[in-house]
Amino acid sequence: MISSLMIGLAEGRDVSGYEVDVKPSGDDALDPLVTASSLLISLQKAKYPGDFAFIARLRSDYRNISEALQSRGYYDGQVIITVSLADKAPIDAKDPHLFDYLRAAGQESQRHIRISVVKGDVFKIGTIGFYLPLPPEKGEAGKAEGPAAEGVAWGQPMTLPQDAQARFGLKPGQPAIAEDVLAAQGRLLHGLLETGHAQARVDAPIAMVDKSAKTLNLKLTVYEGPIVAIGPITFAGMKRTRLSFLKNRLQLHEGELYRPSKIEAARQDIVDTGIFSYVGAKNEPPLVTLARPQHGLQQAMPVVIKLQESKARNIAGQAGYSTDLGGRAGVDWTHRNLFGGAERLKVTALMTGLGGSAQQGLGYDFYTDLLKPDFLRRQQNLSLRVEGVKQLLYSYHQTALIIRGGISRNLSRYWNIGASLSVEQEKIRQFGAVNDYFIASIPLSATYDSTEVSNPIEPATHGIRANITVTPSESFEHGNSFFTIMSASISHYFDLHRLGLTKPGRSIIAIRGIVGSVQGASVFQIPPDQRLYAGGPATVRGFRYQGIGPQQGKYAVGGTSLDAGTVEFRQRVMQKFGVAAFVDAGQVGEGSRPFQGTVRVGYGAGVRYYTPIGPVRLDFALPMNRPRNGDKWEFYVGLGETF
Template sequence: MLVVAAAFAFSPALVSEAFAFKLFGITLWGKDDESASDQVPDPVRYDVTLTTDASDPDLKEALENSSRLVGDKDRPVSGDLGVVVKARDDRERLLAALFEKARYGGIVTIRVDGQNIDDLPPNPTFNRSRPVPVTISVAAGPVFKVREVQFGGDAARRNPADYDLAPGETAGSLTIIKAGDKIVEQLKSEGRPLAKLTTRKVIADHRTSTADIVLAAEGGPVAPIGDVGVTGEKNVRPGFIQRYSRLNKGEQYSPEALRKAGERLRALGVFSSVTIHEADELAPDGTLPMTIEVSEGKRRYLGVGAQYSTTDGFGINGYWGHRNLFGEAEALRIEGSVGRLGETTNIGDLDYSAGITFTKPGAFVPAATLRASVLAKTENPDAYTAKLVTASLGLSYELSDLDTITGAGEVSWERDDDAFGNNSYLTFSLPFQYDRDARDNKFDPTEGYRGMLKATPSYETYNGTFFSSFEGLITGYHALGAEDRIVLAGKLAAGFLVGADDLQNIPATRRFFAGGGGSVRGFSYQEISPRNADNEETGGASYVTASFETRIRVTDTIGIVPFIDVGTVSADIAPDFSDIRAGAGIGVRYATPFGPLRLDFAVPLNKYEGGTDFGIYAGIGQSF
């Protein structure tokens, strides 16, 4: 597995030809020179033209997207009959697209080499001296409206408006199908696993351009979850799979419980696929048996990553991991990294880290996860040089699908060289964190929010200092437009230190700084800080940062993101906002199946004297 955390990555393994660039098998630009004709027996090329009398641009786009002839126009088909087969399939697809738009009177006419496809012989022969001409003519017809809706069986007494089927609404076929699916889903959510749609009928009146709709459903008996079997496992214990799915015999059946069980098992990273099969009938005891079918992926993995910014330099990292050490998805990960490459020529000023992490999902109870780690690293921002080793043992617990709490014990040794001179620290901490994640998508959210609260009471033994840090963060997202082409995103973060009357007694990595790709872009990492009489960064006892982005999707894959970040760090426990720094810029996003590739350019709006002039940041995923 190869992971490249950069907007652009060049590798002979990824570039198939000189003029084509591929990342993870996706052609980002250019064309592959390999001829499609070499892969098709008896290749025949065609030229297609699609016309319609419809003035609705959305309908025109839907027709073009539905047509395989249009979408595959640069690819040859196999033999003369291949053109006809593709054309006949296209007629069905185009009629379905018309029905989705409530155009039940539409007519699709397709001619191949001037002949209607219904008049062609069984084995047609075309002139191949030029691409075979294909014309598609679509008479869209009127838009049909809902006239009357009848719900029958266990769907009776429901309100058609709740399913977008109120009289006068557009009677699109997809809306009708979704209404039936929603009724069945609602019945199943009542604990009726055998619910099914018994009638779905649409009667179109072409004289009045209206449609009468009949939907009837049968709920079946209420039945709890029955015996849960497991198949397909090899190295993961089936008892653990069943227990971690949290599908327990006797509990109420619901489609949502099954969906969450599948997501939960996939998130372990052990399985390449997870499918939950429900029995077609109830067991003699009135319960519904089900089977979890899994396919295990590779247990061991190896990867490399990279990131770059003009302010922080180039960084590389590598890792090795095992996803199933003892048969219950226990994970071991060993990783190391080097940072600030290119920013400094002194090897001693680079950032190094090496760590090992052990994770045990389902520890004690299915909702708990145990994590143990040891991390050694050096940090060399402009504000300080730090060498530290941290050991941690913690437990996270899922309160709900949205809420997680985490508690841990940590011990950290640290040696700093900063504005306060050379100092060593030995700190014991008990971090506690609460997370609520209500985003619709963790990699590229368009709606929802995420919040975090963290308290870390600590004791530094060398100076006998008790101190505690308290931090909070909230992000929010709101999409505009029917297709979510514009997303407004905001982030607010704040924190303060209690017991930090003398910052010299607090390790540098526990004081507050701001600046860099994760806070205020345009400034270098940790550049925003209170300063002493010698203009040296000391770190602060409180901070506030905020970011706002407008994520604009220009095409299905390309987006632009204007943004502004602001932040302040104060020496006192309460921010005084006497020194607010801001950065602004614009970013480019390229959508991929594993999240958007990100490239941001930012400048400080009120930079420090002799400070950073601009910053360029690259990575995978949105900035927050």
Template sequence: MKKRQARYVRHALGMIMAAASPLPLMAQTVPASAPSTTAPADEEPILPDDEFNARLPGAGSVDDKASNSGTDSKAPLPSIDDWLDQQMPAQGSAQGSAPASGTAPATGAELPPATEPPVETELAQPLPALDSVTVPENVADDDSDEKTPEVRYATQLDGFGKTGLEDEFRAASALVDGKGKAETASMVQQRAQADEQLAVRLFHSEGYYDATALASLDQQQDGTLKAILSVTPGKRYKINEIVIHAPETIPPGLIRDSLTLKTGDYIVATAVEAAEANVALKLPEHGYAFARIGDRDILLDPATVTGDYTLPVEPGPRGTFRTITTSGEKQAFGADHMAVIARFDKGDLYDSRKVDDLRKALVATGLFASVAVDPVQTGEPGPDGTEYVDLHVDQEAGPARRLAGELGYGTGQGFRAEGSWTHRNLFPPEGALIASVIAGTQEQGVSGTFRRSNAGKRDKTFQAGAGVNHQKYDAYEAFTLGLNASWSRQSTPIFQKRWTYTYGGEILLSNENTTIDESGENKRLTYFIGALPVQVGYDRSNDLLNPTSGFRANLRVSPEASLQGNVSPYVRASFDLAGYYPISDSFVLAARTKIGTINGVARDDVAPSRRIYAGGGGSVRGYGYQELGPKDANNDPIGGRSVNEFAVEGRYRFGNYGVVAFVDAGQVYESQIPQFSDIRYGVGLGGRFYTNFGPFRADIAMPINRQPGESKFALYIGIGQAF
């Protein structure tokens, strides 16, 4: 109990000494309590005042002071705890033990027992779960009427002079991009500082290595700011000496010849980078598959305003092609077929252009989701002191199945929809199966086709198919069963080839309703026809589906014979020529001509479906499908043995849209040679919507000097340009 009392006393003294201390314990002012108006309650003191005062040092009698006079006044005072332990009675005094020597026994009443502080029940409660606490959301007042004041400024550029860099600077300037508005003046200053750095970088990149730039802000009388950027270009540095650190190459001087820099050229960053990129391009084209271009060094001389250019190059070993390897979790085909597609053989000098060509050809197959072709250094010697280089193809096969559709409309031809399902690799490598359906108002049919691309040779395609078809036009009605096989070399959107060809054979069994002569008498006949068609094309246009320049030529010759009864051989031939001339970036003038003939047989001995017709989309617009040429007594076309066609079209494009105006002309003749007389004309307008795979086309045309029974106008809808 007395130890507890001593602790309370220590606490009280600590408070007293803290109050008496000349140094503040905390930088905080305690507010004064209001004066009490209530008399303090009578409480029993812990120690009587007399005893408490008697125990204070130096508070005793004169004799006591004298007896303590020998004490060293400079000796350190005992601690409060030690002093209290000396003054308080020992713990055993409660059991009647004598008081400690030198201390007087307590004469006051027994001290009251110490009590624990009261427990606050609210503080004793457990804290609530964190997710149960709801924090009030402080939402700022949304005062739409109150707007932050806007800082307006003007931009002034000085010092650009005749450098020709002001337009380029303005295109990237932060000040110019801000359009004279900012939220704060500090933001304008930041833009000005950014433009300082931009100007210096720009001038350095053009050879002005002494250029400096300084931006400043001036307050105008109207309260706006003027941001002034002053540039001092300095002199423009030129190349003095060109040094290349590299071993000798084959052919000699390959690196220097590929580096398109000359002494006296200005040190322009884009020109230097382009020259180095050309070196990195040319070395792999001449056998150096693993060439490396080092870091350039340009040593500037302010005295002569020139710079010495140094470029280290490591060409690496000169290599030749060896083998192709491939890997991939899901492969379209193996390395043996890739060797068929490649345009190089083992031992050929390595050429990166042939590697790129192989990669493009693999992409053109449409069988890969991803494909990469990389050279592999083998370290094994090859012919003529070279080193063998392997090619590794990392492949991942893509979806092999594809659905496609086509929809069109033409006057006289009606609506025509064609759909197809293709498995492009059902018979690897590149063996495709195609099933097609035609559904139209005038034509219906089904067919199946097997096609093998890159069949034994790059770009060579073998195709065989069978089909059943029904056609019902004003000129004839035919039910046809056909078999065909062909070899071809055709263009694709990725590889538009200059020369294309197709040759093969077909056999047709056709039951047709035909007009015997102009009298209009009809008769149904069955024709058994064999043909050996050959087609050769030459293409110098710049695009397969939307050409804007160049020309195309196409020749088709098909020796044929009617095999039933007496064999009647004949030859069907046609020649097409189309040209495209860009008047401007948005306007193209296009023209087309065609002549065709059937030689060796009378018209009526040719199956109606094999005769020559004209009119409609892709022929002479303004007329119905097959509407031109000789007609029977019912005014239905009966076809002919020769044709000529002409067309001129102006194409104007704006964005993804376009309009066209055109004049078409043509006629069909019964004679073997086109007469170029009685030409029929059609004029019209059209619209185009351009997409990534070609334009959608809609044309409307009307005939000139329309004859009885001919259409007043004709509408054509399809994909791609008319020619």
């Protein structure tokens, strides 16, 4: 069967003056290599170059396609290329009369090229020899290729250690596939480096073809060098960043065994601070002698880490809209390296309540956040927030000043714990009554996240997110009460690629579950803003914010128990677009035990536009069993997925 590849046809005629057919070889891995290596095919869209240049392309294809054959182990293979004109018999592209054949036809005649290969037998790996490098005055191995390498001077034969041979992984009798040979060279070099041979070198294999035995014999020059330690570590390029911060952050120490993977992990750890636009780590020869050798390692390889600091300050806008909460707009000012230790200061000013079925007027949210990484110990962060907020919700009107400070710590790759202290002075108006509250609380949290998504706005495609929060609280002034708010949430992301149905990351099923409970006090013994509410994108779409649960008319009372769940299907469409369909359900009760109250269900669909910083989300949702005073539909616009 002949597969035809015709490129660049215009008005019935190829602008390049020729078309190419490639006959399948029967080796699915070889055929793409033949096509990719053909100069005739890669230049076919260009204007016809003239007969001389056209013949040069033909000659190049013999060489290029022969190399493609050899890369798959076909060292006895043949390349056959024929050229034919509409009114003439085909001619072999190696025919010495090819130029006359083409000239007689004229420039306007369409040329048809057929490329085919005769593979022959797959050659096997024969002998594999490892050699020490020659002294400099005798030259170096590896200068010649192919059969000519038989005349190359080689250093002394060497025997690789057993573990190095295992890493090399190539054995006599295997098919002589070029990709496998080069991969074995890379594995051997990587293994030597990872075992402390900082100056190791493995030259490209020299291949000698034995056509009578149908084998490919390999010789490699290997220089192990001494096993060394990490030497002095220096930093270059800092302007504002403190050296002490970098040294405390660095998980790489002078005297430990040299390992490139350890150096790369340390480099990435510095990248994760977010304050550098470039971080590079490299060896800085020559070797030095350690004053205090560890593990018997006297010699060490110095390492230099080169840095380029990012712009420290930036200003960004914020905007969002939903039919229940209305619009919100504002601006952020951020300093990412305030005191030279990656401290991040963020000042935000937002106007809120710009319309919306759950709002009764304009509000504001002003806050300042300070994050201090590596506070007292590595992977432990200190966060401070001062916030002033005013919101005129249908449920209640609130004006509050909130001060919060907390510490979070990474326990492992996926686990994080946190504890904080929060005090809040607020004035709340609900159902015509105005009360002042002073609330002190100690939120405690544990978080698990295996989605491996560094940016919270970036959509997750696999893994689990789970969070448990317990917040003991004391409310003063308007009747003292002690209560504890407990909540838990879990989200799971399943990629349909795991079932072989789609490409990775294109079709995702996202599932979310939420439960909450207030212990120690009844609904009216706790401030309105501390009660539990449902409705909106955080729980049940299709219902306005705080629109689910006990109500007085169209005003939400709030509850002391909550449960909600979501199933959402997300499908990428083309490169930058996506669609989603979802069903949400939830309820709020007046008892402390979840799964009480009236279950409300919302459903809907949305579209996504994927930007470099995350998807822009537009969701339209309908309530399935809305209350008498509920909204008939809701519309949400935001950045990032709902969960």
